[in-house]
Each structure stands twice: as structure tokens, then as C-alpha cells.
Amino acid sequence: MIAAAEAELARTHADAFALAQEQTSRLRDASTREREMPLRSMAAELAVDARVSDRTLQTQLFEAHRTVTQFGASWEAWREGRVSRAHVRVIVDAGADLSDDEVRGAYEAEVLAYAEKTSAGRVRAFAEQVVEKHNPKTMQERHDEAVLDRLVWVEDLRDGMSMLGVIGPSVEVHGVHDRLTRQGKAIKTVDRAARREAAERDAAERDAGEPTAADDGDAAESSVWFDERTLDQIRTDLLLDMMLTSSPSVDPTSGAVEGGLGAIRAHVQVTVPATTLAGTTTGGAELDGKCAVDPETAKILAGNVPSFDRVFLDPITGAVLAVDRRFVTAEQKRYLVARDIRCRFPGCRRPARDCDWDHREDWALGGKTDVDNVGAFCRRHHAMKQAAGWTVVQEPGGRLRFTAPSGLEYTDDPPPRVVFMPDPPPERGTEPTDQVSAPF
Incomplete structure (x- = not known):
């Protein structure tokens, strides 16, 4: 029953991908960005409803469509419970480079027969051998294509650690x-x-x-x-x-950038409660709104920065009330970075400092450049909002109300803040003998 439900969900995703392709085919003389919008918007709305990243959902749509249309026998075996989702993923990933339908069918039949008898882990090695036998491309050709997909990524873990x-x-x-x-x-x-x-x-x-x-x-x-x-x-x-x-060892910016690439240093935003720096609480520090930072690291970072932005929070709700030195442009950004933390499209985690500053009411149509009309949108979602028919209304408190092209509405609130209160003073006669001084 689980396999059948998963397979049917994959077919639904495949149908959604096909619908987005059909919408794209109707566009005439459109730019590359405009031709991407039907699929982006489809993935975005499904992702908001499923509470996952729209990039993740877009990948799932593509993989589901490829599975249903190119590896139909594997999808049928999955729906019937003869193999699991893990088996199908192995079969599809290993055979993705087989473009000829007949060759791909021969590969799938051979691997699927083995997959129905053993675990997905064992199928992977066998599938790679079968692909090598059927693949018309040489190893060098495949490597030259695969090397184009090289990448680096970060995954946040628990307890102030990341991978x-x-x-x-x-x-x-x-x-x-x-x-x-x-x-x-x-x-x-x-x-x-x-x-x-x-x-x-x-x-x-x-x-x-x-x-x-x-x-x-x-x-x-x-x-x-x-x-x-x-x-x-x-x-x-x-x-x-x-x-x-x-x-x-190779620096193409030499001469164009002062000091070259070696002079460029990491730039991160760390939010630290004053009580953590003072040592009266032991939590609350966070990096770019994504993950926790241990108090000792937060104190070391605080001791080496040239200046601070003080962010005032509501003691009950934790909502951002104001930021020191708030002026027309740069200081508005300080405020918005503190308030929004990350891109405001539902589910997106791009840090606000790396985002565009989007006018909810278009500046060209009279929208004001103030914190009640401006917020952080990453380049991907900023472009989709403008080109794919999404509308946004900002409500009091920083809440955004999105209306998708389908007409359904979704809301996004500023990231919640947890207010860390100082520990109560010790009872008289129980003061510790060792006094710990504040870091400043």
C-alpha cells in the first residue's frame, strides 16, 4: 500500500511537470527566464503546500516525469509493490544517460529482474555494470559531462555544527x-x-x-x-x-581585485542576545537564521567585530521593533536584515543579506521605499514574483500574504524569535565566590 501511494504521488508530480511543459510550449519568442517560469511557479505552489523547498519540489517533478515516461516498467513494479522507491531511484539514476529507447528498455528489463530479488544497495553495483555494457558513450565522454555538475554545499546539523x-x-x-x-x-x-x-x-x-x-x-x-x-x-x-x-594557486582576479582572492574573507551574520554575551544566559545565538552558534564562538566573534547593530525585540512576542541608527537606505537594510533574516518566500532559507530588496507595491506604481513596503526576496523568487503572476500583500507585523496564479493564498510570517531572559539573581548568602566579568 505504501509503495502504491508513493508511486501514485510520483505520477501526480509527473503530470504536473507535463502541464508546466505544455504551458511553456505556448510561449512564443520568450526569454530563457520567462520560459522557466511555468515550471518554477508550479513547483513553488506545490512546495508551499507541502512545506518543502521549491527547488526540492522542482527536482522531484523532473525525476517523477523521467521515471514515469522513460522507466515505465520500473514505475509499474513500484506501484505493484514488487520494488521500493529506493530500487526505482537506483535504476533511474544509473540509466539516466541511456537516451535510446530500445537500449534503455533492455537495460531496465535486466536490472529490474534482479532488483525484485534483492536490496537496493546491491542493485546499484549491478546496475552500473549493466549500464557500462549498454551505454554507447565512453567513460571519458561520460566523465566530461559529469564534471560539469561539480558543486559544494552546506547542510546544517544540530548543536551548532554543519556539514x-x-x-x-x-x-x-x-x-x-x-x-x-x-x-x-x-x-x-x-x-x-x-x-x-x-x-x-x-x-x-x-x-x-x-x-x-x-x-x-x-x-x-x-x-x-x-x-x-x-x-x-x-x-x-x-x-x-x-x-x-x-x-x-590560480587567481584570475590578480590585478583586478586588491589583494586577490586570498584577501577575500568569509562574511556571515551572527545574531547574539546581549544576555548571552554577558554570560547570564547560554543560548540564542544563531547564524544567518539557519543554525545555532555555541556561546563561546559567539563571544569570540563579538570580540573581533568593528561594530554592532542593536536589534530591539518585543519582550513577549520576540518581534523586531527597531534597529539602532536607522536612516533612509543603509540603515533600513540593517532593520530589514534583522527582521526578515532570510528570503520571505515560504520555505526559502537564503540569508536576507544575499537577497534583493523587493517592493511589495511596485516603486514604479507609487510604492514607497520604507520598511512597511520592502522586504527580502532572493533573486530566484524575486524574478518569479515579477514574471509568474504571484502577488504579495504586506500586513501589519511583517506578515506577507501570497496569492498564487491558481488563486490560492499562502502566508509567511517573519521568523519567530525566542527571547532569552537572564537567570534570577541568587538568594542572599549564596553568591559564588568567583566573579565572572562581562566580555566588554
Whole structure:
């Protein structure tokens, strides 16, 4: 029953993709951007309703259409419960390069017969072998096409951690991992040598009847330091250090950009409650409205920035009330970045500082350039709003009411804020003896 429901949802997505293609075919002499809008708008509305990213939904529409139209036998087996969604994904991904219908049909029949007998993980290796047998393209041709899809992405995890991923040519990627491994092992070798020297020195001092560092815990901590990191931890630290501080070996901007690419530093927006900086609370810091930042890192960052933007929040609702030094243009942006945090299209997480500043009521039609009529829209959703028939009305409190081309309405509120209150003062007679000073 689950497989049948999933398969039917895929067919619905395939029908939606086909409808968007039909709408696109009616456009005559349209620009590339205009021809993208039917599919973008279709994916956006389905995504808002499903509460997922519209980019994710657009990919699902494409993959569903490809599955239903090009791998019909696999879709039927999925609907009948003979294989799972994971099996179908493996079959489709491995056979995506087979453009000839007859060749693709022979490949699908051979792999599907095996998929009905085993797990999706085992099917992948077999499917790749079958593709190699049927694929008219050489390995070099396939690699030359695949390398165009290289990319880097970030996925936010829990507890102030994130994952950096990269897809690139195998030789370079394995070379990076190998270099980090060899550098990490070199650090471990030096550490082992330092430990051995310290042990030999302690042994010599002990034989001479002198006190050793190991006999004095405080002295050991102040004079001897060993690297307790694992190899994985060292590799990660090396990668982040080199990526944040080094210059690329090939710099096409040399002469055009002062200092070249090596002079460009990372730029992030960190929101930190004053109570966290003062040490009276231990939470609330966040990065670009996406993920949490641990308090110690927030304090280090705060100690190295040239200036601050104070954001005043409603103590009950957490809504942004005002931002210091608010003037006509730059300061309005400060306010809007603090209020919107990210692109205001439902489900989008693009940081506001990387977005366009969209007028809800078009400036050319008399719309005012003020915070009640302007907000953050990423370039993708800004273009779709203008070209695909979406309308937006801003209501009090920063709430946006969207009307899709279908006529259905959706709302988006500014990101909720959690107000962190200071801990109550200790009862008289229970004050700690060690006073912790504020970071400023």
C-alpha cells in the first residue's frame, strides 16, 4: 500500500511537470527566464503546500516525469509493490544517460529482474555494470559531462555544527583527502615524538632525584602540551584553516581585485542576545537564521567585530521593533536584515543579506521605499514574483500574504524569535565566590 501511494504521488508530480511543459510550449519568442517560469511557479505552489523547498519540489517533478515516461516498467513494479522507491531511484539514476529507447528498455528489463530479488544497495553495483555494457558513450565522454555538475554545499546539523560537502573529479577529491590524511599523520608523528621526549626527560629527572613535570599537575599543564585530537578532528581543522586563510594557486582576479582572492574573507551574520554575551544566559545565538552558534564562538566573534547593530525585540512576542541608527537606505537594510533574516518566500532559507530588496507595491506604481513596503526576496523568487503572476500583500507585523496564479493564498510570517531572559539573581548568602566579568 505504501509503495502504491508513493508511486501514485510520483505520477501526480509527473503530470504536473507535463502541464508546466505544455504551458511553456505556448510561449512564443520568450526569454530563457520567462520560459522557466511555468515550471518554477508550479513547483513553488506545490512546495508551499507541502512545506518543502521549491527547488526540492522542482527536482522531484523532473525525476517523477523521467521515471514515469522513460522507466515505465520500473514505475509499474513500484506501484505493484514488487520494488521500493529506493530500487526505482537506483535504476533511474544509473540509466539516466541511456537516451535510446530500445537500449534503455533492455537495460531496465535486466536490472529490474534482479532488483525484485534483492536490496537496493546491491542493485546499484549491478546496475552500473549493466549500464557500462549498454551505454554507447565512453567513460571519458561520460566523465566530461559529469564534471560539469561539480558543486559544494552546506547542510546544517544540530548543536551548532554543519556539514560541508563537495562533488568533484575523483582524482582531485581523493587527492584532497589523502593530503589531509598525510598532514594529519605528520602532526600525530610530531606529537608522538614530543611525548617520547617528555617521557625520556621525566625518566632522566627521576633517576637524578629531581621533581618531574608529571609529579606536579599544575606545572605539567603549563609547560607540556600534547595534541589529543583524533585524525578525523585534525583533518577537519586543517581543511577549515586552509579554506579560510589560504589563497588559490590560480587567481584570475590578480590585478583586478586588491589583494586577490586570498584577501577575500568569509562574511556571515551572527545574531547574539546581549544576555548571552554577558554570560547570564547560554543560548540564542544563531547564524544567518539557519543554525545555532555555541556561546563561546559567539563571544569570540563579538570580540573581533568593528561594530554592532542593536536589534530591539518585543519582550513577549520576540518581534523586531527597531534597529539602532536607522536612516533612509543603509540603515533600513540593517532593520530589514534583522527582521526578515532570510528570503520571505515560504520555505526559502537564503540569508536576507544575499537577497534583493523587493517592493511589495511596485516603486514604479507609487510604492514607497520604507520598511512597511520592502522586504527580502532572493533573486530566484524575486524574478518569479515579477514574471509568474504571484502577488504579495504586506500586513501589519511583517506578515506577507501570497496569492498564487491558481488563486490560492499562502502566508509567511517573519521568523519567530525566542527571547532569552537572564537567570534570577541568587538568594542572599549564596553568591559564588568567583566573579565572572562581562566580555566588554
